[in-house]
């Protein structure tokens with residue numbers, strides 16, 4: 001390609017960028033206007049709701065449906081995710097607590113869902129994320145709930161039993177783990193490997209094959225593991241890209257997770273009910289009396305109405321020995337008439353039923 005051609009293309013790009021800049025600014029002004037209208041139409045004492053997850057899901061879906069390439073749908077939606085995040089921050093920047101420290105996959109999930117124009121607050125434990133939301137110190141919290149290799153994150157499920165929270169969104173993240181070391185570590189003399197228990201479990205076979213005799217030490221998060229090995233001799237951490245970059249570690253081995261499709265699902269928790277979008281999921285907690293056929297009774301209404309169950313998890317109820325609660329996720333919104341009927345049926349049989357929230361299915 002000649003210099004001449006390159007020059008002409010760069011002029012075209014500059015002109016397009018100018019148009020994009022203009023359009024994004026017009027869009028941001030619209031968002032400001034939306035904020036003004038929302039404020040003006042408030043009833044006495046009513047708090048404005050700036051963040052609308054159902055609307056954001058609709059915007060992203062529209063973008064994906066209309067996208068004709070060459071950029072992929074996810075790539076294009078990611079760009080619009082950030083534009084919306086910045087527009088919303090003009091109305092009112094969201095405060096989001098997540099399971100920290102900085103560099104965790106939960107932080108990556110928070111950014112994937114809310115974009116980067118939020119005020120984010122790392123918390124030391126899952127329960128603290130719940131408490132921060134309950135105290136009103138932040139608008140939303142982000143917590144991991146299940147991993148495709150290792151199953152449920154029990155701390156999160158148990159926290160739902162203790163706090164009244166509304167789930168307002170979900171996000172899924174592909175989880176790639178790397179074996180990381182700091183500059184002081186001699187790679188042939190690793191005597192200890194730190195990570196979160198879930199991550200150690202997700203790499204169990206790889207560790208058994210490559211480091212069978214090295215001590216595995218579970219710490220509170222894999223970002224914490226990365227932070228530790230930065231200054232330590234002869235130790236390594238298992239963590240992801242964000243933590244590797246943040247703490248400037250070297251990758252001894254990449255993508256060491258046992259299953260290549262290893263993914264984690266995260267939930268956004270808050271106090272805001274989300275209206276239906278037509279493509280939603282609902283999470284409930286149910287406790288049944290301890291009698292034969294109780295689980296069957298619970299599941300029949302879903303089957304009879306053709307409702308797609310996406311997950312069922314059992315946890316000790318904490319209110320009596322050998323009594324259990326069921327965490328159930330299914331497709332649909334609790335305001336849909338069909339779902340309403342099913343929930344009514346279940347509540348006739350159940351000791352307790354709590355709807356944790358209905359929320360748009362993950363778009364990205």
Ligand SMILES: C=C(O[C@@H]1C=C(C(=O)O)C=C[C@H]1O)C(=O)O
Nearest residue numbers: 031034050051052055084087088
């Ligand atoms: C502009 C609005 O407010 C926020 C910003 C949005 C956007 O930038 O598209 C979408 C939904 C809200 O989170 C709105 O409610 O439409």
